[in-house]
Amino acid sequence: MTHINVLDPGASPLDYYGFELRRHREAAGLTQRQLGDIVNYTGSLVGQIETARKLPTPEFSERVDAALGTGGLLSRLVDLVMRSQVPAWFQQVAELQARATEIYSFDTHMVHGLLQTEAYARAVLGALDRSNLDDRTSVRIARQKIFEKDEPPVFWAVLSECALHQEMGGRETMREQLAHLLAFETNPRINVQILPYSAGAHAGLTGSFDVYRFAGDPPIIYTEGYGSAHPTANPSTVKNCSLRYDHLQASALSLRESAELIRRLMEERYGEQRDSDGDPVA
Incomplete structure (x- = not known):
């Protein structure tokens, strides 16, 4: 007799998802x-998701919703999952981030997580720890x-030119990541400015930070350490970092100039390399 893992649907959103999928x-x-x-997945994967041993993806959820006629149930649950x-600390x-109406980020050495491609994120997350890398x-x-909400936040990113040179995951990954940044050129709600090396000393030398603004709550400043998050609504910190951000935007290239540099x-x-005969280099 095949052993059936009995899930407690109240144990976690992942357990609840598996319970509903099996039901x-x-x-x-x-x-x-x-x-x-x-749905073009293996039966083994279906079983792993049903027993809360594997995370479902939005694509998997959409296909199963269509196949089982669940009215979009799993697609709604996957967001909770x-x-x-x-990570608990994050x-x-x-x-x-989910509640903010405006997000302002300054990043010194890598692309902000909300703008990363899958391959770039995988390279970043797997730098020291490759366990459960697909799920993470x-x-x-x-x-x-x-960014897919009816009223998505306005996102403004000031990105140090260093992040464009710090090669994460190889040339193809970086090329794809930079192309992804350029894809926002026509999106007025997602704006990317590059702080060039030529800016010299600037207001963000103390490190990366985010500013979150909300419809009815005070703004919050977020900084990050190794495995720790530091959000604060302290008025003096908010005032200081908001002023720093104004100066960073003023020192950064314009949106058009930033796109030109990225391109x-x-x-x-990161373009295709060719040999002296003009043939692609493997």
């Missing part, structure tokens, strides 16, 4: 393998769904 699959009279064949999997910040990457990328580096630094 709807069995109601449809399908085995895990049969459902997997329908992803949010619950955010959960409060993830909630702040999916959780980070899922946070970007805040140039994407081609010159």
Whole structure:
């Protein structure tokens, strides 16, 4: 007899998702393998998700919703699942990002998590720890769904030119990441400015930080340490960092000039390399 792992649906959002997936699959009279064949995933993966041993993805959830006629239930639940999997030390910040009407970020050495591609995020997260890397990457990328809300936040990123040169995951990953930044050129709610090396000494030398603003609550400043988050609504800190951000924006290139720099580096630094005969270099 096959052992059936009995989930407690109240244990966590992931357990609840698995419980509901199994309930709807069995109601449809399908085995895990049969459902997997329908949605183009393995039956083993279906089983792992049903027993809360593997995170579902938005794509998986959409396909299963369509196959089982669940009315979008799993697609709604997957957002809760992803949010619950955010590292404990970062959960409060993830909630702040989800509630903010305006987000202002300054980053010194890498692209902000809300603007990262999957490959870039994977390279960053796997620098020292590759355990559960697929799931951790999916959780980070899922946070970007805040931009799909009916009223998404206005996001303004000032990014040090250093981040464009710090090669994460190889040339192709960087090229894809820079192209992703350029994709926001026509989106007035997501703006990217580059702080060039030529700016010299600047107001952000003490490190990266975010400013979160809300419809009815005081703004919050967020800084990050190694495995620790430091949000604060202290008025003097908010005033200081807001002033710093104004100066950083003033020192940064314009949106158009920033895009030109990103585009140039994407081609010159991360473009396809060719040999003396003009053939691509492997």
